[in-house]
Each structure stands twice: as C-alpha cells, then as structure tokens.
Amino acid sequence: MNDLTHFRSPLMRTPFHARTSAANLLNRWGPWGGYMTALCFGDMDMEYTAIRNAASVYDLCPMVKYRITGPDAAGYLNRLTLRDVARLAVGAVQYTAWVDDAGKLLDDGTLFRHGPDDYLICCQERHLPWLLDSALGFDVAVAEVTEDIAALSLQGPCSASALGAAGFDVSALKPFRMMTLPFQGGEITISRTGFTGDLGYELWMTPEQALPLWDHLFAAGAPFGIRPIGSDALDLARIEAGFIIAGTDFVPAHHALREDRPRSPLEMGLGWMIDWEKGPFTGRRALLAEKANKGRTGCCWAWTFRAMSALRGRSSITASGSKRGSSPPPPGRPR
Amino acid sequence: MPTRSSDILVIGGGVNGLACAARLAAKGRKVMLLEAADTVGGGAGAREFAPGYRAPALAHLTQGLDPRMAAGMDLVRHGLEFHPGLATTVLSGGDPLVVRGGTAEGPDSSAFAALHAKLSAFARVLAPFRQMTAPRLGAGNRWGGFLRHGLGVRALGRDDFRELLRMILINVHDVAEDELTDDRLKGLLAFDATLGAWLGPRSPNSLILYLDRLARGVDPLLPKGGMGALAVALGRAAEAAGVSLRTGARVAQVLVEGDRACGVALEGGEEVRAGLVVSAMNPRVTFQALVGAQALDAGFFKRTHHIRSRGGAAKLHLALKGAPGFAADLRSRLVIAASHDAVEAAFNPVKYGEVPEAPVMEVILPSAHEPGHAPEGGHVISAIVQFAPHAPKAGAEAAREAMLEASLRVLEAQAPGLRGLVVGAEMLMPYDIEDLFGMVGGNWHHGELAVEQMLFNRPMAEMAQYATPVPGLWLAGAGSHPGGGINGAAGWNAAGAILEARA
Known part of the structure; x- marks a missing residue:
C-alpha cells in the first residue's frame, strides 16, 4: 500500500472474495477487521438452517492472527492469557482470553499450539502493541500474520461428512485438536473448532490455496447441502451457543472511553477459564482483588448485553428485525 | 538448602x-x-584511583x-x-566570588540575600514533605501529616504563598535574570539547581530542584575523613x-x-x-x-x-603532585561557571550526545581539609563535571577523552599550571557510573x-x-x-x- 491509494478501497478483500462476491445475491456486506465480509448471501434463515442441519461455510480470513514463536513462547503466553498454556499440547487448541493490569478484558480468542515453541493466536481485535509490550523481558517473536493465512469455518452436522467427501479424513479429530492434511501438493490444517456450538471445523491455508480449496469443498459438499453463510446467520448461532464477541458483548478495555465500561472475565462469565494456580499473569492481582470484593460480578452480564445492543449499530441481537435503540428481543431462530 | x-x-x-x-x-x-x-x-x-590518592567514589559532599x-x-x-560548612567560591573569567549561605560578596550582595531568604522560606515549608510518604490519589493516605504540612505552606501568608505559587514551577534561568545582575551569582544559582539533573537552567521547572537542595540544607558538608x-x-x-x-x-x-x-x-x-x-x-x-x-x-x-533516568554528570578525579593555583581558598567548594548562560551552553551539546567545549563544574579538594587523601604535598581534586552525554555519539572512549580534555582546559584556565601537576586522572562518564554503581543512565538519583x-x-x-x-x-x-x-x-x-x- 505504498502508492497512497489505499483510501480508494478502505476495506480489503479476502482471498475468497471471488467466490463470496459471486454467491452474495443480496450484495450485503459489512466491515470486519478491515475486510469486506458478507452479512447475508441470500436468505439468512436458510443459512442458519445450514449451520444447524447441514454444512455451512463462513469466510474467516478477517480473524486477526498473531504468531508467537521463540523459546519463551509458552511462558509469554502463560503471562499474557488467563488459562494455563503449559497444559496445551502440541496440536491442540485452547479457548482463552486476556486482560490488562486492571483485570479488564482485552479480547478472547483461540490459541493454537503448532509446535513446542510455535503458537497462533486468533482473535477479534488487533493487539500488536499490547502483545509487543507484553513481550518485554521474554525471548519471543510476535508477528501479525492475518494476511498470510486464509481460513474457512465449516460448521454443521454434515461438516465431517463433507470433509470426508473432499478427501479430508477427520474422523479421528477430537474437539479442540488439529491435524495437517495434504491438499493438491500442499498442506492445509484443519482444527475441530468453531463458533456455532455445533459440530464444526476450521480450515487454515495459504491465500493461494483459498480458491482451489473453496471450489473443491463446495463440489464435494454439494450432496450435504453445503452453503456459504454470512455474519447474520453466524451471529444467531453463536448467541444460541453463548459465545461472546469483543466489541459487541463487551468493550475491550483499550477501546473503552468511559472508565466504568471495561468488563472483567468474572463479570463476563469467563471466570471458569482463569487458572489461579498457574503462577503470575497479567491482571491476576486485580482479579483476585475483585473476587475477594465480589465486585459487580453477576449483575452485569445481562445488562451489558442489552446496553451494548442498544448502543451498537452492528449488534447481532437486532438482526431479528427490531428497531435499533429499543429494548431488543432475545435472539430467535427462524420461524 | x-x-x-x-x-x-x-x-x-x-x-x-x-x-x-x-x-x-x-x-x-x-x-x-x-x-x-x-x-x-x-x-x-571512597576510591583509590591512583596509587596513594583516594577520592570520594561518587558524591563528594552532602547537602545535609x-x-x-x-x-x-x-x-x-x-x-x-563534619568539617564546618563549606563556603563556595565561584570562579569565572573575572574575580572570584565567595558565597556562604545567603551572604555573597559583590554588587548583588543584598539582592542575593533577599533571594536566598525568600527561597529558603519556601524550602523550609516544603521540607516536611520530604519526610513523609508521598500522598496518593485514592485511599491509604495519612491526611493528618499532609494537611499539617499544607497548612504550613499556607502559613507563609498571602503574599509569600502567592509568590511561591508563581515560582515553584519556574525555570531557574528566569529567576536569575529577574533577581540578579552579577553573572557569577546567576551562574552559581543555575549550576546548583541543575547539579545532578538532566535539565539546563532554562528547562521548565528547574527552580524546584534548587528549592529541594535548600530543603536538604544550606551549606554543603564534607565529612571528616x-x-x-x-x-x-x-x-x-x-x-x-x-x-x-x-x-x-x-x-x-x-x-x-x-x-x-x-x-x-x-x-x-x-x-x-x-x-x-x-x-x-x-x-x-x-x-x-x-x-x-x-x-x-x-x-x-x-x-x-x-x-x-538520564545522567548528565561526570565525575573527575585528579591526582596532583602539588597545590593547584586556584585564586581561592582550597578548602572552599569551587564552582566554575561563568554565568547562567554558560551552564545552559554546557547542557546543549549533551542533548545531542556530544561533549561540551566548556563544561561547568563543582570542585573540591579533600586533601586541603585533612591529610590522608594524597601523599605528602600532593592534592586530590574531586570534581562533578556537567554536562556529560550518557550515550555519546562519538563512542564511550572518545567521549571520555574529550570530556577529560575539556575539563582540564577549563581547570587550567582557573589554575594555570595545573596540567603540569597531574600525575593521575580518572574521568567517570555517566555510563561508567552506571557500571560502577548500578545507576541506570548514570543518573545518581x-x-x-x-x-x-x-x-x-x-x-x-x-x-x-x-x-x-x-x-x-x-x-x-x-x-x-x-x-x-x-x-x-x-x-x-x-x-x-x-x-x-x-x-
């Protein structure tokens, strides 16, 4: 982007754009992490139904990705995040979160351990300054690799069958594990992870593999009702599953303008993931103090959800059609 | 186990x-x-920097x-x-000027006395804050002490309190210009305010360091031995x-x-x-x-x-085989600073990692007060030389040499023939001070x-x-x-x- 024309296309296109734009009958797009992302391809109810009854494909490329490597990588991540990284085996994935010194959430995300000293963080928000600050005193390298990795989320009860039909045998893959499989002379990584609460996988590849893989997957998955889905349908599914999104369900502490806005993991129902015994980590002292004081725990979860939905135009809850700004109804399945 | x-x-x-x-x-x-x-x-x-010559390793006086x-x-x-509080002799191009507490010779004698009295009054009401835990925003304060000291400040009376508020964050260069005419006194005021700081006299808030110095004590003290x-x-x-x-x-x-x-x-x-x-x-x-x-x-x-934590002070130790010819009592504290501008000019180069041509300095001769610091007939010079770069562009060795040479030039101008007396010399730059004393950046605070x-x-x-x-x-x-x-x-x-x- 050295030609100073970046302002002409403020949103980037993902490596799947040729296919997603062709499939996007409604031409409904929204911004996500600096990318154009499809909100709905044609019929949100059908897309939701694909998640729950067949196989759905969601373009995951805008997910922010950081690669952490180096001899201190495990120690670094243990100090950064709430869960015990020492328990994460190579080839495994952890849903985790991280907070600032005051114990307020910065983001949640998934942590992939690709090798003994090689980790990948996938998350919603961009955190490079925080990750670099956190790296002071650790022998690690932190690299932003969002553009280097293309990813698809394949979710739904038929997802394993669709993968099998495409030649990817994932029958032995357990939840929160990943495996590497050959694809057209190269390799892709498939993890049994997702954001829907249903059976599902995430497929990780190079940007060059993106279109061939899309075509291959849709050809093989056709008998299973495979269909691309947009963010609207995904939001319904993830709310049903109780999954939260930074910026929607809580304000990341670094973005909060009002000092009472940031939320702690205890307030957000993520207290279960805090490993108090693993040793020091950023925010531990503040969270311990909050736990000791009981704080505002318990009452804020629902309040935050409603207030955020009212305040934020892109709230998922309003997707069911209510006017924004009014008290939103609970998310509903398609009738 | x-x-x-x-x-x-x-x-x-x-x-x-x-x-x-x-x-x-x-x-x-x-x-x-x-x-x-x-x-x-x-x-x-203490530090034996040359055979038979002992100098104070870093600090050579205490303000109390x-x-x-x-x-x-x-x-x-x-x-x-302690030896009796040291008088200060300001050495510059002209006549030496002796200052003791608020008493100065020369044309500004009464102006300096008035300024000294005013600043000392400020220092006196601020001094108690040095002896308490700093207050914090939030819980856990001992408000009693804080309020008592605050009332002490207010008890200066309306006019003096107003004057304190006017001056507390001012720079010392402005104060010198406002209150004094004698360059030697302006130089002394500017030097003492910025001693050990990473500030020039014109840097904002430099006067508060002078108040802090006065709050510690009026005259510098040298321990016996x-x-x-x-x-x-x-x-x-x-x-x-x-x-x-x-x-x-x-x-x-x-x-x-x-x-x-x-x-x-x-x-x-x-x-x-x-x-x-x-x-x-x-x-x-x-x-x-x-x-x-x-x-x-x-x-x-x-x-x-x-x-x-940037340090701008270097420490110079000279072993002399005879008494240097300063036009001053060798038992006084010698401050070589021609004017407040000379202090500022010595600060300018270090901002860019360079060595000043004419550093300003505080010199004492422990050997003039008592035997035991140098062989019979010899003398030890201990000088704090400002300002020295803590990360010199020219490299550590070259900057140390340049600083020593510049310092000797300045000293030679005040004590002709001094170079011929030098039998040993040691220049501790801020980075040397960091290595020896663990002071990050060589900053001695x-x-x-x-x-x-x-x-x-x-x-x-x-x-x-x-x-x-x-x-x-x-x-x-x-x-x-x-x-x-x-x-x-x-x-x-x-x-x-x-x-x-x-x-």
Whole structure:
C-alpha cells in the first residue's frame, strides 16, 4: 500500500472474495477487521438452517492472527492469557482470553499450539502493541500474520461428512485438536473448532490455496447441502451457543472511553477459564482483588448485553428485525 | 538448602539501604543487608584511583543528612564528624566570588540575600514533605501529616504563598535574570539547581530542584575523613542497630513464589529467604533485572521502562603532585561557571550526545581539609563535571577523552599550571557510573529528579508509597520519594512505611 491509494478501497478483500462476491445475491456486506465480509448471501434463515442441519461455510480470513514463536513462547503466553498454556499440547487448541493490569478484558480468542515453541493466536481485535509490550523481558517473536493465512469455518452436522467427501479424513479429530492434511501438493490444517456450538471445523491455508480449496469443498459438499453463510446467520448461532464477541458483548478495555465500561472475565462469565494456580499473569492481582470484593460480578452480564445492543449499530441481537435503540428481543431462530 | 536467615532482606548498602535497614532493626526486626561491593556506602564510598590518592567514589559532599536518620542512627557516636560548612567560591573569567549561605560578596550582595531568604522560606515549608510518604490519589493516605504540612505552606501568608505559587514551577534561568545582575551569582544559582539533573537552567521547572537542595540544607558538608568515613559510620551504626551486613553478596534475582517476594538468589546460586524484601536498588534494575517480567503485569513492567533516568554528570578525579593555583581558598567548594548562560551552553551539546567545549563544574579538594587523601604535598581534586552525554555519539572512549580534555582546559584556565601537576586522572562518564554503581543512565538519583518524577510520581504512581505491586517487595532507594543526594530520607521513610504497614 505504498502508492497512497489505499483510501480508494478502505476495506480489503479476502482471498475468497471471488467466490463470496459471486454467491452474495443480496450484495450485503459489512466491515470486519478491515475486510469486506458478507452479512447475508441470500436468505439468512436458510443459512442458519445450514449451520444447524447441514454444512455451512463462513469466510474467516478477517480473524486477526498473531504468531508467537521463540523459546519463551509458552511462558509469554502463560503471562499474557488467563488459562494455563503449559497444559496445551502440541496440536491442540485452547479457548482463552486476556486482560490488562486492571483485570479488564482485552479480547478472547483461540490459541493454537503448532509446535513446542510455535503458537497462533486468533482473535477479534488487533493487539500488536499490547502483545509487543507484553513481550518485554521474554525471548519471543510476535508477528501479525492475518494476511498470510486464509481460513474457512465449516460448521454443521454434515461438516465431517463433507470433509470426508473432499478427501479430508477427520474422523479421528477430537474437539479442540488439529491435524495437517495434504491438499493438491500442499498442506492445509484443519482444527475441530468453531463458533456455532455445533459440530464444526476450521480450515487454515495459504491465500493461494483459498480458491482451489473453496471450489473443491463446495463440489464435494454439494450432496450435504453445503452453503456459504454470512455474519447474520453466524451471529444467531453463536448467541444460541453463548459465545461472546469483543466489541459487541463487551468493550475491550483499550477501546473503552468511559472508565466504568471495561468488563472483567468474572463479570463476563469467563471466570471458569482463569487458572489461579498457574503462577503470575497479567491482571491476576486485580482479579483476585475483585473476587475477594465480589465486585459487580453477576449483575452485569445481562445488562451489558442489552446496553451494548442498544448502543451498537452492528449488534447481532437486532438482526431479528427490531428497531435499533429499543429494548431488543432475545435472539430467535427462524420461524 | 535455602535458609530463612532474617525477617527482612535489604538489597543495596548505599545510604538509603543502610538507613532503612537500621531503622527497621532498631524497631526489633531481624534485618540482613546485602551489598554487592566489598564495603557499604554505595555512592558515598571512597576510591583509590591512583596509587596513594583516594577520592570520594561518587558524591563528594552532602547537602545535609536527613536529621531523623542522623539522630536515629546516632551517627556522631559512630564517628561521623563534619568539617564546618563549606563556603563556595565561584570562579569565572573575572574575580572570584565567595558565597556562604545567603551572604555573597559583590554588587548583588543584598539582592542575593533577599533571594536566598525568600527561597529558603519556601524550602523550609516544603521540607516536611520530604519526610513523609508521598500522598496518593485514592485511599491509604495519612491526611493528618499532609494537611499539617499544607497548612504550613499556607502559613507563609498571602503574599509569600502567592509568590511561591508563581515560582515553584519556574525555570531557574528566569529567576536569575529577574533577581540578579552579577553573572557569577546567576551562574552559581543555575549550576546548583541543575547539579545532578538532566535539565539546563532554562528547562521548565528547574527552580524546584534548587528549592529541594535548600530543603536538604544550606551549606554543603564534607565529612571528616572524606565521604568514605560517612559510609563507615553508617555501616557501624547499622550494625549497632542490629543489622547483619553482608558485603560481596550480589543479588541476581528476587524470588517470587505464590505471588509474594520470599527472598533473593545471589550470584553463585545461594538463596537467602526472608519474609520481606526491600530493594534500595534502582527501581528499573529492581524490576527489570531482579524481579523480571514473568512476575509482573505487562502494563506495569512496560511502564518501568519509562522511568526516565538520564545522567548528565561526570565525575573527575585528579591526582596532583602539588597545590593547584586556584585564586581561592582550597578548602572552599569551587564552582566554575561563568554565568547562567554558560551552564545552559554546557547542557546543549549533551542533548545531542556530544561533549561540551566548556563544561561547568563543582570542585573540591579533600586533601586541603585533612591529610590522608594524597601523599605528602600532593592534592586530590574531586570534581562533578556537567554536562556529560550518557550515550555519546562519538563512542564511550572518545567521549571520555574529550570530556577529560575539556575539563582540564577549563581547570587550567582557573589554575594555570595545573596540567603540569597531574600525575593521575580518572574521568567517570555517566555510563561508567552506571557500571560502577548500578545507576541506570548514570543518573545518581536512580531516576531523574524532576517535577514529573517527584512525590506521588516517584518512581511511578503504583509504588510511590514504597510498597510495590509484588506483595512482600518494597522500595527504599533514591529512586523513591524524595530522591537521592546522600541524604537518607528515602530509606528512612521506607522503613517507616514498612513498620506502619506491619508488613
């Protein structure tokens, strides 16, 4: 982007754009992490139904990705995040979160351990300054690799069958594990992870593999009702599953303008993931103090959800059609 | 097998470490003090820099010890005596000018007396703040003391209080211009305000450092037997109070277990356990080298890197085979600064990593006061030379040589023939001072003393009350309120805070 024309296309296109734009009958797009992302391809109810009854494909490329490597990588991540990284085996994935010194959430995300000293963080928000600050005193390298990795989320009860039909045998893959499989002379990584609460996988590849893989997957998955889905349908599914999104369900502490806005993991129902015994980590002292004081725990979860939905135009809850700004109804399945 | 040898471990046997340890021990705590060097004293030690010539290792005068420490440690009983307060002789191009307290010769005699009286009155009402834990925003303050001292300031009366508010954040160059006409006095005022600081006279807020200096004492003091004697007396007093002194013990790591400081590991691997660890070391060294990132929150650890600690003072030691020909009493404190502009001009190059052509300096000759510092007939010059770059563009060696040459040139101009008397010379640049004394950036306050790093911002808001975010770990060094300067207030205050917290 050295030609100073970046302002002409403020949103980037993902490596799947040729296919997603062709499939996007409604031409409904929204911004996500600096990318154009499809909100709905044609019929949100059908897309939701694909998640729950067949196989759905969601373009995951805008997910922010950081690669952490180096001899201190495990120690670094243990100090950064709430869960015990020492328990994460190579080839495994952890849903985790991280907070600032005051114990307020910065983001949640998934942590992939690709090798003994090689980790990948996938998350919603961009955190490079925080990750670099956190790296002071650790022998690690932190690299932003969002553009280097293309990813698809394949979710739904038929997802394993669709993968099998495409030649990817994932029958032995357990939840929160990943495996590497050959694809057209190269390799892709498939993890049994997702954001829907249903059976599902995430497929990780190079940007060059993106279109061939899309075509291959849709050809093989056709008998299973495979269909691309947009963010609207995904939001319904993830709310049903109780999954939260930074910026929607809580304000990341670094973005909060009002000092009472940031939320702690205890307030957000993520207290279960805090490993108090693993040793020091950023925010531990503040969270311990909050736990000791009981704080505002318990009452804020629902309040935050409603207030955020009212305040934020892109709230998922309003997707069911209510006017924004009014008290939103609970998310509903398609009738 | 790790041993728990004491209740409290104090790291660092400088003035503040000794003061803290002694006060804690006197209150019945079992205290061990660990010092890396072979003798205690830190910046107050002595150093044989040429065969037969001993100079104060770093500081060569004190502007006054904290009176609570001096009395509480009974330093007189332990052999501490001072020479009478030193007069100051300002050397410049013209006639020398002798200044003692508020009494100056020359055309500005009455103006200087009035200025000195005014600033001394300000210093007097600000001094009590040095002896209390800095206030914090939030809970946990002892408001009684703070309000009492605040009322003391207000009791200056409306006009003087208004004048204090006008002046407290002003720069010393403006004050000199406003109040004085004699360049020699302007130079002295500017020099004394910026001594040991990373500020020029024109830098904002430079006057407050002069007020702080006056709050410590009016005339500079030289211990009988040299600064080394002060270190010895402090060490003896600490031992008499019950402190177990252990020298030659360099701490490699503060041990943190279960989120509590529980002791230290020495270089060589030995572990010494204690219920509390008090670091009288530089706060940046304490957290970055001794505690380490793992035990600290990421944001906090990052902020420790922002404690500004640039040193602009170099230390010059000259061994002379005869008496130098200064046009002054050799027992006075010689300040070579032609004017306030000369001080500013000496500061300008260091901002860009260069050595000034004509540094300004404070010179004392310990050998003029008593024998024992130099062979018979010889003399020792101890000079604090400003300003010296802490990261010179020309490289460490070249800058040291250039600084020595520039300093000799300045000295030769005031004492013709001095070069011919020199039989040994040592120039300690800020980076040398960092290596020898663990002072980050060579800043001898262990963090710049400047208004934005004072009181509740010293060294950082989270630990301005001597307690750190790591339970069981406390700070007691010059990096904490109220700063350094061979005074002991920081260490004494820290001990008070520890006792009060019943930690």
